[in-house]
Amino acid sequence: MEDKEIFMEKLVEIEALIDSEKIVELNEYLTEVHPLDIAEILTELPEGKKQKLFQVLPWELAAKVLDELDSDTFSEILSSLSQGQKKRLLDLMSQDDMVDLLGELSEEKRHEIINLLDIDDAEDIKELLIYEEDTAGGIMTTDFVSLRKDISIYNAIEYLRENAPDAETIYYVYVVDKNGKLAGVISLRELIVSKPTTLVEDIMNENVISVNINDDQEEVAKVVTKYDLLAIPVTDTNGRLRGIITFDDIMDVIEEEATEDIYKFAGTMETEAELYEEDKFFPRVLSSVKARLPWLIVTLFGGVMSATILSRYETTLNSYAAVAFFMPLLTGMGGNVGTQSSTLTVRGLAMGHVEAGKSMKTIFQEMSIGACVGIICSIVVCIVAFFWMGNIKLGMVVGISMAVNMITAATIGTIVPIVFKKFGVDPAVASAPFISTALDITGITIYFTLTTILLLS
Amino acid sequence: MEDKEIFMEKLVEIEALIDSEKIVELNEYLTEVHPLDIAEILTELPEGKKQKLFQVLPWELAAKVLDELDSDTFSEILSSLSQGQKKRLLDLMSQDDMVDLLGELSEEKRHEIINLLDIDDAEDIKELLIYEEDTAGGIMTTDFVSLRKDISIYNAIEYLRENAPDAETIYYVYVVDKNGKLAGVISLRELIVSKPTTLVEDIMNENVISVNINDDQEEVAKVVTKYDLLAIPVTDTNGRLRGIITFDDIMDVIEEEATEDIYKFAGTMETEAELYEEDKFFPRVLSSVKARLPWLIVTLFGGVMSATILSRYETTLNSYAAVAFFMPLLTGMGGNVGTQSSTLTVRGLAMGHVEAGKSMKTIFQEMSIGACVGIICSIVVCIVAFFWMGNIKLGMVVGISMAVNMITAATIGTIVPIVFKKFGVDPAVASAPFISTALDITGITIYFTLTTILLLS
Numbered sequence: 001m002e003d004k005e006i007f008m009e010k011l012v013e014i015e016a017l018i019d020s021e022k023i024v025e026l027n028e029y030l031t032e033v034h035p036l037d038i039a040e041i042l043t044e045l046p047e048g049k050k051q052k053l054f055q056v057l058p059w060e061l062a063a064k065v066l067d068e069l070d071s072d073t074f075s076e077i078l079s080s081l082s083q084g085q086k087k088r089l090l091d092l093m094s095q096d097d098m099v100d101l102l103g104e105l106s107e108e109k110r111h112e113i114i115n116l117l118d119i120d121d122a123e124d125i126k127e128l129l130i131y132e133e134d135t136a137g138g139i140m141t142t143d144f145v146s147l148r149k150d151i152s153i154y155n156a157i158e159y160l161r162e163n164a165p166d167a168e169t170i171y172y173v174y175v176v177d178k179n180g181k182l183a184g185v186i187s188l189r190e191l192i193v194s195k196p197t198t199l200v201e202d203i204m205n206e207n208v209i210s211v212n213i214n215d216d217q218e219e220v221a222k223v224v225t226k227y228d229l230l231a232i233p234v235t236d237t238n239g240r241l242r243g244i245i246t247f248d249d250i251m252d253v254i255e256e257e258a259t260e261d262i263y264k265f266a267g268t269m270e271t272e273a274e275l276y277e278e279d280k281f282f283p284r285v286l287s288s289v290k291a292r293l294p295w296l297i298v299t300l301f302g303g304v305m306s307a308t309i310l311s312r313y314e315t316t317l318n319s320y321a322a323v324a325f326f327m328p329l330l331t332g333m334g335g336n337v338g339t340q341s342s343t344l345t346v347r348g349l350a351m352g353h354v355e356a357g358k359s360m361k362t363i364f365q366e367m368s369i370g371a372c373v374g375i376i377c378s379i380v381v382c383i384v385a386f387f388w389m390g391n392i393k394l395g396m397v398v399g400i401s402m403a404v405n406m407i408t409a410a411t412i413g414t415i416v417p418i419v420f421k422k423f424g425v426d427p428a429v430a431s432a433p434f435i436s437t438a439l440d441i442t443g444i445t446i447y448f449t450l451t452t453i454l455l456l457s
Numbered sequence: 458m459e460d461k462e463i464f465m466e467k468l469v470e471i472e473a474l475i476d477s478e479k480i481v482e483l484n485e486y487l488t489e490v491h492p493l494d495i496a497e498i499l500t501e502l503p504e505g506k507k508q509k510l511f512q513v514l515p516w517e518l519a520a521k522v523l524d525e526l527d528s529d530t531f532s533e534i535l536s537s538l539s540q541g542q543k544k545r546l547l548d549l550m551s552q553d554d555m556v557d558l559l560g561e562l563s564e565e566k567r568h569e570i571i572n573l574l575d576i577d578d579a580e581d582i583k584e585l586l587i588y589e590e591d592t593a594g595g596i597m598t599t600d601f602v603s604l605r606k607d608i609s610i611y612n613a614i615e616y617l618r619e620n621a622p623d624a625e626t627i628y629y630v631y632v633v634d635k636n637g638k639l640a641g642v643i644s645l646r647e648l649i650v651s652k653p654t655t656l657v658e659d660i661m662n663e664n665v666i667s668v669n670i671n672d673d674q675e676e677v678a679k680v681v682t683k684y685d686l687l688a689i690p691v692t693d694t695n696g697r698l699r700g701i702i703t704f705d706d707i708m709d710v711i712e713e714e715a716t717e718d719i720y721k722f723a724g725t726m727e728t729e730a731e732l733y734e735e736d737k738f739f740p741r742v743l744s745s746v747k748a749r750l751p752w753l754i755v756t757l758f759g760g761v762m763s764a765t766i767l768s769r770y771e772t773t774l775n776s777y778a779a780v781a782f783f784m785p786l787l788t789g790m791g792g793n794v795g796t797q798s799s800t801l802t803v804r805g806l807a808m809g810h811v812e813a814g815k816s817m818k819t820i821f822q823e824m825s826i827g828a829c830v831g832i833i834c835s836i837v838v839c840i841v842a843f844f845w846m847g848n849i850k851l852g853m854v855v856g857i858s859m860a861v862n863m864i865t866a867a868t869i870g871t872i873v874p875i876v877f878k879k880f881g882v883d884p885a886v887a888s889a890p891f892i893s894t895a896l897d898i899t900g901i902t903i904y905f906t907l908t909t910i911l912l913l914s
Binding site: 032036089188225227230248255261262268288292295297306307308321329332333336337340342344345355361372373376377382384432433436440446 | 718767797837
């Protein structure tokens with residue numbers, strides 16, 4: 001709320017400066033604003049003013065602002081520039097941000113931009129565009145410096161002086177052997193405090209934690225978080241150093257993956273997580289419908305199955321209409337307790353708390369929790385049913401069904417994701433809608449079987 | 458899986474080295490292992506061997522291992538050391554990790570440890586223990602160096618040489634005025650490349666992004682992720698620099714908050730997120746029951762309300778038993794579509810995608826999505842009901858109820874979290890169990906009202 005107000009204030013001030021063509025003041029004002037904020041302001045400005053504002057920015061800052069833009073505004077701004085301006089700005093941009101932007105542009109625009117780059121950069125960018133977006137290769141940058149292990153510290157520092165300003169991070173420098181294989185890591189601090197004649201390999205740390213270029217970004221995030229790394233080197237299957245991933249990209253991955261998990265859990269495709277950026281109404285609705293409908297159709301047929309099962313107990317329903325009254329309560333409570341167990345198991349599997357070897361323990365634990373809450377709830381409901389209906393038998397049946405159903409639900413909710421994981425299926429498929437529909441079916445079966453046996457006998 | 462094997466291999470190798478008392482080899486082997494891995498190995502070792510292993514570690518490494526231990530193993534190891542050893546190790550430990558560990562120990566043990574510290578450190582630690590665990594103050598460290606803005610670069614570098622080795626990060630150094638107020642930031646690189654006679658204030662960047670000591674850790678994480686910061690300074694209400702928070706702590710916060718959101722969403726207390734570390738069976742089950750039962754009891758009474766409403770339609774149920782068959786389908790689908798909408802809204806509010814000003818747009822959007830999926834599902838179900846029951850009227854009633862119910866569910870699922878947020882209630886309270894129970898009630902009302910009107914008229 002407060003942030004929003006500060007932002008609006010800045011926006012108004014900048015618009016006023018553009019309108020009154022106070023170029024010097026505008027320039028001065030902008031150097032005090034964070035590039036990300038300038039990018040946000042740029043997006044909000046009307047057509048003609050965007051270009052005016054951008055032209056005022058110094059080169060370095062302009063490139064940083066481009067890094068932060070969404071692909072629409074990016075290509076809009078770019079198309080208003082001369083070839084020379086474009087080329088210069090693209091050279092200054094951060095490579096991994098550029099790859100992300102290019103990935104979202106049309107084939108044609110992408111080629112146009114790549115053609116403007118230096119041959120080396122163009123090759124790098126083309127290579128990076130090949131990797132899947134959610135792998136180490138897809139989020140790494142090749143814009144880093146590495147040192148040969150057989151050079152002296154003096155030469156290493158000289159080399160860094162010349163080459164580092166472009167690179168994303170130089171707090172840690174990775175060391176390679178003559179074949180380009182990752183051999184170690186050295187911190188800027190170690191370089192500075194060591195004797196200039198020492199060889200890099202003598203002071204480097206050989207225990208460097210790295211990831212493979214094809215590793216899933218979730219795995220990469222796990223390693224980086226575990227060891228609190230500022231950056232992690234990426235190697236190919238031959239152990240050659242191919243790129244690095246920095247902590248800021250990892251923070252984005254953690255957030256992205258969490259959102260995806262939450263969305264999957266609610267029974268919608270993870271693609272919907274990206275839709276919030278989509279501002280147009282109809283494409284947004286259409287994509288959401290596409291993302292959610294598959295889950296709903298599956299659960300719809302689950303519901304039809306419930307209906308089929310229920311139709312078998314028509315006699316019971318006709319003899320005791322009161323049995324139907326408690327049906328939503330029974331299925332609802334089963335769904336709730338099952339959702340709790342399945343969510344904890346899915347998240348536990350994702351975070352590595354639930355391990356394959358310990359799955360029996362987890363199942364037994366969740367079953368016990370289900371039994372405790374099931375028995376407490378069944379006593380409450382038994383009392384309610386008895387006093388309301390004045391029928392002790394009905395109260396007992398509802399209570400017993402509730403307890404059995406809740407224990408079953410907790411067990412199924414835990415087993416399904418574990419089994420999915422074992423067979424290589426994403427455990428998150430055991431989402432809330434899926435689990436509660438499955439539990440509706442077991443719940444109804446349990447309830448009506450017990451009712452028919454106990455009430456009609 | 459693979460990681461696990463590597464870990465077990467290391468564990469076996471280390472145990473063998475301890476057993477054969479090969480101290481030199483053990484020492485050599487351990488210097489190649491990451492402190493975090495040593496900490497994990499230490500936890501797995503049997504009683505006597507823990508101490509043996511720990512005694513072999515060099516001081517610096519031993520302190521790093523202590524940083525990574527859980528509080529039980531930490532106090533176990535510590536109690537086996539002499540006062541002198543304890544004192545030396547505690548001085549070498551990272552301050553924020555120590556605060557976390559102390560927070561988990563008993564009052565008595567905490568005092569014992571604090572008394573071993575230097576007076577300055579003890580004061581800092583005591584102060585840090587006061588802040589709420591989930592605020593900026595609770596996760597910051599006071600173990601950092603800052604520069605006065607009125608000194609020369611030469612003096613600044615000298616000062617850092619003397620004081621920095623202890624500090625958590627020196628890639629960025631924060632600058633304060635003579636009253637200790639945060640005035641700017643300067644990178645290690647800028648310091649090194651600037652003329653030694655320049656004043657710090659002349660080259661520092663005055664636009665430093667900071668957080669308040671009382672800010673919620675979620676807010677801090679948002680700022681750090683937005684601006685991709687390596688560290689963020691923490692100030693008190695007078696603008697004085699009180700501490701810094703580094704990126705590694707922020708990565709933990711992002712993960713912690715995501716897990717909490719997912720747990721809350723499934724209808725269990727966020728405290729349960731911390732229970733996975735609890736290894737004892739019964740305390741774990743008991744805590745889980747305590748965390749989940751409140752939600753279940755609330756939804757239990759929701760279910761009783763459903764039952765009450767249903768009992769009013771006893772006549773309808775008695776005339777058409779088939780109406781009951783479709784009840785789980787109706788309430789289930791309402792719950793699913795409502796859960797989808799509420800999840801997206803809750804996450805959207807947390808991530809800042811859904812804004813207070815734009816809430817009408819979000820509601821309308823989700824309503825439209827509900828209408829689309831509702832109409833598609835209702836056509837399917839209408840056809841199924843017609844062919845199965847051979848009753849066109851029943852098919853129509855079920856279909857219409859389904860569509861109305863799904864649109865209502867999507868709307869309620871969106872409005873409830875937004876309204877909660879407006880009144881300062883955590884939107885995550887609109888969890889899956891809560892929403893689906895509420896929607897059971899509306900769903901049953903809609904279905905039976907329509908059935909009674911259309912079928913019995």
